[in-house]
Amino acid sequence: DVMKELLGLKDLEKKVKSLLPVEEVIIVAGDSDLSPWVKKEMGRACVACMKEKLSDQSIVAVTGGTTMAAVADMMMPDPKQHGILFVPARGGLGEHVENQANTICAKMAEKATGNYRLLHVPDHLSQEAYQSLIEEPAVKEVLQLIKSSNIVVHGIGDAITMAERRKTSREDMEKIKQRHAVAEAFGYYFNQAGEVVHKVQTIGIQLEDIKRVQHVIAVAGGASKAKAIKAYMKQAPRSILITDEGAARALTGEP
Numbered sequence: 001d002v003m004k005e006l007l008g009l010k011d012l013e014k015k016v017k018s019l020l021p022v023e024e025v026i027i028v029a030g031d032s033d034l035s036p037w038v039k040k041e042m043g044r045a046c047v048a049c050m051k052e053k054l055s056d057q058s059i060v061a062v063t064g065g066t067t068m069a070a071v072a073d074m075m076m077p078d079p080k081q082h083g084i085l086f087v088p089a090r091g092g093l094g095e096h097v098e099n100q101a102n103t104i105c106a107k108m109a110e111k112a113t114g115n116y117r118l119l120h121v122p123d124h125l126s127q128e129a130y131q132s133l134i135e136e137p138a139v140k141e142v143l144q145l146i147k148s149s150n151i152v153v154h155g156i157g158d159a160i161t162m163a164e165r166r167k168t169s170r171e172d173m174e175k176i177k178q179r180h181a182v183a184e185a186f187g188y189y190f191n192q193a194g195e196v197v198h199k200v201q202t203i204g205i206q207l208e209d210i211k212r213v214q215h216v217i218a219v220a221g222g223a224s225k226a227k228a229i230k231a232y233m234k235q236a237p238r239s240i241l242i243t244d245e246g247a248a249r250a251l252t253g254e255p
């Protein structure tokens with residue numbers, strides 16, 4: 001914290017908090033666009049934050065992404081956290097295995113010596129497949145756990161970056177561009193006003209569900225995500241934002 005004072009990060013946190021409707025802002029030094037270790041620092045900050053909020057019976061829902069992978073990397077066993085259950089927030093969203101929520105969820109549980117349950121559902125579900133899958137007892141059970149999670153930890157992405165990273169169809173790509181999506185979280189795409197303009201069809205947590213979750217922690221950094229963070233937060237359920245200096249300075253318009 002002495003370091004934070006010295007670097008002026010405390011002031012920056014206050015400034016970002018005054019600009020966004022968030023509960024709390026935690027900023028780490030550096031810009032993860034330029035220095036990969038900054039992601040790990042956000043991971044460390046997130047783990048510390050989770051530790052404060054977790055209790056023995058907590059159910060933690062997590063999304064995928066490289067930032068969440070960094071959070072998983074920094075996870076440590078905590079005697080207070082033995083009964084913790086990790087679940088993926090949503091089903092398949094078209095990510096590579098290492099970026100998938102299932103992978104991250106299992107890794108977090110392993111590192112924290114907690115338990116985990118996975119959601120085995122394919123990407124690009126048709127309406128019929130979706131309807132029958134959610135009736136499958138095994139899926140239903142995990143869905144029930146996901147919906148009763150007390151903590152959600154998630155990443156935020158730039159809309160086009162995410163649409164390109166997932167193998168988004170030409171049709172959906174057109175839609176995402178035409179509707180000026182700038183942010184992505186949980187498989188939802190948002191425009192500058194924070195309105196949903198497109199959504200990937202999968203099961204798991206829906207945006208409405210997040211409003212009922214006790215603690216929501218969003219982890220996203222890098223100057224390139226400033227626009228996405230700002231847009232997403234406009235209408236997002238009240239969250240704790242963990243970000244880096246790069247994103248924060250871009251957000252506040254500071255050099």
Ligand code: BG6
Nearest residue numbers: 064065066067155156157185186
């Ligand atoms: C995805 C999440 O896996 O990761 C997205 O489902 C999120 O909601 C994205 O936007 C962020 O990825 P990264 O690699 O920038 O942390």
